[in-house]
Amino acid sequence: MAETHVISALVTRRSELAGEIEHTQQRVKQLIHDLENLDSTIRLFDGDYRVEAIKPKGFRPPADWASRGEMSRIILDILRQAAEPLTSQDIARELIVSRGLDVADVKLLRKMTKRVSVALRNQRDNGLVQSSQAEGMFMVWEVA
Numbered sequence: 001m002a003e004t005h006v007i008s009a010l011v012t013r014r015s016e017l018a019g020e021i022e023h024t025q026q027r028v029k030q031l032i033h034d035l036e037n038l039d040s041t042i043r044l045f046d047g048d049y050r051v052e053a054i055k056p057k058g059f060r061p062p063a064d065w066a067s068r069g070e071m072s073r074i075i076l077d078i079l080r081q082a083a084e085p086l087t088s089q090d091i092a093r094e095l096i097v098s099r100g101l102d103v104a105d106v107k108l109l110r111k112m113t114k115r116v117s118v119a120l121r122n123q124r125d126n127g128l129v130q131s132s133q134a135e136g137m138f139m140v141w142e143v144a
Helices: 004-045 069-081 087-101 106-125
Strands: 129-133 139-143
Touching: 004 069, 069 087, 069 106, 087 106, 087 139, 106 129
Parallel strands: none
Antiparallel strands: 129 139
């Protein structure tokens, strides 16, 4: 027999998610409306301007995605636990797993690899990690 408090909690959570989806859909509609208004305004000033050629700005993770120094701490932990030196991409993959993010997301892996590389270079400048050339064009990293 189903526990009534469990069902009640699940129903409450489902209601919250449905409300959040509805709110997000309304927000998307408002953003589309605002974008259309901006396009119209641009065309008022220049009727031949190709607004579809304007590239959207890149996604920036929210400010709370990783607090200051958190990424470096995770990277150093990954390197300390590694049996051998790792590439930036290997570290990024481990970081994605440790954060509970989608490992199959190629764009995310590419973005995280870049962020890991920057953090590693900073840590190398601080003397905490060292890099060496591996086979091919890869750099491998380890704790100094």
